[in-house]
Amino acid sequence: MKATFRTPKTYKGWIGLFAILTVVLLGSWPVIPLLNHEAILFGMPILMFWSVVLIFLTTGVLMALNKMGVNG
Amino acid sequence: MAQWIPFLITVSYMVIAVWLGFGAGKGRDMNKVEEWGVAGRSLGPIVMYLLVGAGGISAYTFMGAPGWAYSKGVPVLYVVIYLTFMGITAWYLGPKVWDLGAKYNHVTQGAAITHRYESPALGALSSFVTSIGVLAYAVLQTTGSAYILNVMSHGKIPVWLGVILSLAVISIYLFRSGLRAIGITNAFQGALMFVVSWAFGLWVVKQFTGGYSFGPVFERVREEAPQxxxxxxxxxxxxFAFWTTSILISMVSVWQTHWIQWMGANTRKSIRTAATMLPTYYIVCIPMLVVGFIGIFVYPSLAKADTVAIQMAMDNMPVLLAGLLGAGTLAAAMSSSEPCIHSTALSYSKDILQPIFKLTDDKAGKMTRWLIFPIMGLIVAPISIMQPASLVYILLIGYGFIGQAFPALVGMFFWPRATKQGAFWGLAAGFVVTLIFSVWFPHPLGIHAGIWGLFVNLPIFFIVSLMTEPVSKKTVEDFFPDMVDELYEEAPETTTKPVSI
Incomplete structure (x- = not known):
């Protein structure tokens, strides 16, 4: 028996994987230091504003993937 | 009399929850695991959205999160982000878990592990150890419920009585209606929490700044306490390392409660729709965090940070709003503890007692819902009343295990070559490392203990799996039907007899 991993089978699947990894990176180490300032944006600390953006971005990406027929 | 209005509102919430939850199981045979355990797989996307959303919002959101904002500031936002990203996990895994459950009649995570790794012992072990974290969480939420009842009754309801009252209320509808009760009460609790959080948050902002914008609050924080x-x-x-690793370990920790909730959906599409929208529910956290920031100026030296929101409500709010906050916080605590009690009863019955005593499905079904009473009476209630100092360690140990089950899930959905030996030894090693780095040497280099555990767990999982015999082709076909041809293309077919570890 081979030790193969299950990977996306279509280009849409790869797009889905890439989109999800991008969203996760936007909420973690590579990006958060760039936003770590005392600035206030739309009445909120920039990190709070970014958290709200991520909430809607995540839902938006998942909606787009549903629309594309990506099943994960 | 007016001082009792918040208490009456809080009690009214409990009465409504009982009424809704009790009625949810009407006309259903709750002696069947399919009904009591997973609501006959009947929950639509809106109930699923509120069920999972409200389940993720615990008493922590109404007490601990404002407390973190009050004592630490923006670090608390990692909670909003990890809750959001748990929507991705639910979106990806939820429909797959549902498919497996519908096809092979799995109800619990332990049942799926038993099937995938051909090892009832591994399924039972994972069920038992996972329950430690789940029950510790139920204890924390029950303590939160008792605290709210104590505050709202001006100390007339002592903590021990609050524990008994909140568990008694849950037991009435949980015994009667199972996951259907959790679904309908969580939908109610979820909507209540959303309204209360925003009403309370905006009211506090108005009191503090004279308007409804958060801007002046944070302008002042920037001037006086920019850190x-x-x-x-x-x-x-x-x-940054702890922020990132805390988010990652939370994202890959699939709780037994989530697993069972996904099973309750009426279609795989309902889970996917609910999971897609799930992150939007967590906007509920934002106003409560702002309340914590306002507390920095209102209560410069509060002894217990976690009490900042409740303190503000009791000191300054109109009684109606204070009562709603009490009800909302109680709803948050109860909506998080009841799935824990339910899932533990289900997994003890299906994954541990049924295989050990070789019970029929019928007998196991009848026993399952009765198990909530010993779980509540012998475990949750006494520990909630005693509040041992070691509770936080129990919780850390439990959480550590849940995260370390991730490679076993990788073997279920991504890697057919995974074996029970690989899953077991990886999990054992990851668990020990997580324990050491949680309790004795907390989070070295600022990296979460659970991630250190996975650093050890994953290589062991892969290496031991490659050194041991894979599961039978039949099981591989069950879990990876799309890969069978590719997997067995050249290598000779390998079969092994299921062996308990």
């Missing part, structure tokens, strides 16, 4: 607005926060304990 609250950036990482590592006011206490200096949330670096």
């Amino acid at each position: 609250f607005l950036t990482l590592p926060g006011n206490l200096g304990d949330m670096g």
Whole structure:
């Protein structure tokens, strides 16, 4: 028996994987230091504003993937 | 008399929850695991959205999160982000878990592990150890419920009585209606929490600034205490590494409660729709966090940070709003503890007692819902009343295990070559490392203990799996039907007899 991993089978699947990894990176180490300032944006600390953006971005990406027929 | 209005509102919430939950199971045979355990797989996307959303919002959101904002500042936002990203996990895994459950009649995570790894012992072990974290969480939420009842009754309801009252209320509808009760009460609790959080948050902002914009609050924080607005926060304990690894370990920790909730959906599409929208529910956290920031100026030296929101409500709010906050916080605590009690009863019955005593499905079904009473009476209630100092360690140990089950899930959905030996030894090693780095040497280099555990767990999982015999082709076909041809293309077919470890 081979030790193969299950990977996306279509280009849409790869797009889905890439989109999800991008969203996760936007909420973690590579990006958060760039936003770590005392600035206030739309009445909120920039990190709070970014958290709200991520909430809607995540839902938006998942909606787009549903629309594309990506099943994960 | 007016001082009792908040208490009456809080009690009214409990009465409504009982009424809704009790009625949810009407006309259903709750002696069947399919009904009591997973609501006959009947929950639509809106109930699923509120069920999972409200389940993720615990008493922590109404007490602990404002407390973190008050004591640390923006580090608390990692909670909003990890809750959001758990929507991705639910979106990806939820429909797959549902498919497996519908096809092979799995109800619990332990049942799926038993099937995938051909090892009832591994399924039972994972069920038992996972329950430690789940029950510790139920204890924390029950303590939160008792605290709210104590505050709202001006101390007339002591903590021990609050524990008994909140568990008694849950037991009435949980015994009667199972996951259907959790679904309908969580939908009610979820909507209540959303309204209360925003009403309370905006009211506090109006009182503090004269308007409804958060801007003046944070302008003042920036002028007087800017360290609250950036990482590592006011206490200096949330670096980028800890932020990132805390989010990642939470994202890959699939709780038994989530698994069972996904099973309750009426279609795989309902889970996917609910999971897609799930992150939007967590906007509920934002106003409560702002309340915590306002507390920095209102209560400069509060002894217990977690009480900042309740303190503000009891000191300044109109009685109606204070009562709603009490009800909302109680709803948050109950909506998180009841799935824990339900899932533990289900997994003890299906994954441990049924295989050990070789019970029929019928007998196991009848026993399952009765198990909530010993779980509540012998475990949750006494520990909630005693509040042992070691509870936090129990919780850390439990959480550590849940995260370390991730490679076993990788073997279920991504890697057919995974074996029970690989899953077991990886999990054991990861668990020990997580324990050491949680309790004795907390989070070395600012990296979460659970991630250190996975650093050890994953290589062992892969290496031991490659050194041991894979599961039978039949099981591989069950879990990876799309890969069978590719997997057995050249290599000779390998079969092994299921062996308990």
